[in-house]
Amino acid sequence: MSGVRVLVGTRKGAFVLTSDEKRERWDVCGPHFAGWEMYHLKGSPVDPNRLYASQSSGWFGQTMQRSDDGGRTWEPVSNEFVYDGVPGTHQWYDGTQHPWEFTRVWHLEPSLTDPDTVYAGVEDAALFRSTDGGQSWHELSGLREVKGNLWQPGAGGMCLHTIVLDPNDPNRIVVAISAAGAFRTDDGGQTWLPINQGLKSPYELPDPDADVGHCVHNVAMHPSRPNVLFMQKHWDVMRTDNAGECWHEVSGNLPSDFGFPIAVHAHEPETVYVVPIKSDSEHYPPEGKLRVYRSRTGGHEWEALTDGLPQQDCYVNVLRDAMAVDSLDSCGIYVGTTGGQVYASANSGDSWTPIVRDLPSVLSVEVQTLQ
């Protein structure tokens, strides 16, 4: 029987939520790693029992965990993320150059073909890869050669938070970095290109069309069309049809085009989801109404999805890794909030139900579709 496993990272531990294909009744397991910040957990598409988790603490730093039984038990793996060669420097808040310093792992992206290969996006921004199930990590340092000295941390830190793997081309990877932009490799991570043409940041950058420096919040792709990418930028929802060579805005009729996550429907490549947030200084939904917006036209035209979501006095945020879709026949959508709720829709967003209401602040939500 098919079902889903939702992996929830929170400020104070991780939770595993499971259900059958109806997605009506849920089993909540956790907290795992109680008291630790769980920035991200994600399962291998090849082996759904293989999970990776980023576990961190302001006191005790970064540790990494791996499960080989679908999250029932976990074992620590290597937490040594050593920048390749001389780490170099990037811009600091005061305009001086500042040495690259590892802080934490924001995002884990398991390989599409090998359960022992996993990518890690870290702060200060860099991309690491493990090919031995997390026992060792090696930086793909060519990324930082793309004007890395000009990157600078945003309010959330200088983090590499998005990793998109191309299912048709194992050498192509797209990553996104807060306050640096989006980048693509076509040679397995040796060399990288900035892919920020068409992004405009007039309120964040002195040159609104700069090569690097744009505050990209999240990028999503449908596996059937890897050249089409959707982006939630700091402000603006963007789309490219040529793997980032040029972007154009598709914010259309959204009540605000500021936000963090973006996701694509599992079976409809032109159906896209965002969660509008009022502004960069007011990190909550416009009008106190939590609305997921859906476009069935690849952008421009958006409809508010409200059934089952709080429509008054709601002032939570949905962070960049806190929205995910399953791939059951009726596509499920999952949204986690900083108020500790995880809302699920089993019908492409038409209606929503809270799975849990009172978790610690949710940092990430991923879902595994189990056959």
Next chain:
Amino acid sequence: MIRVMLPAHLRNLAKTDRVVELQVEGAVTQRAVLDALEAAYPMLRGTIRDTATWQRRPLVRFFAGKQDLSHEPPDAPLPAAVATGDEPFLVIGAMAGG
């Protein structure tokens, strides 16, 4: 045997008891004790000291015999009572509340 008392998060990470006993060869110093601790419990590498600089993490403290030894040089001898095992060497998560 040297006795090291760990904070709850590190006990859970290492899946061990509150106090671990370690054999330390040679002079009993912070560095020697932490080297022995990390050798016995590799999952603790990086959680007490930065693995690049070997500096104590900012919000970790070392106490023994009612003294804060956090700022002592890593190769300074620890108190005799720690070396004999009469007193534990405490690894503490610093107060950081409001």
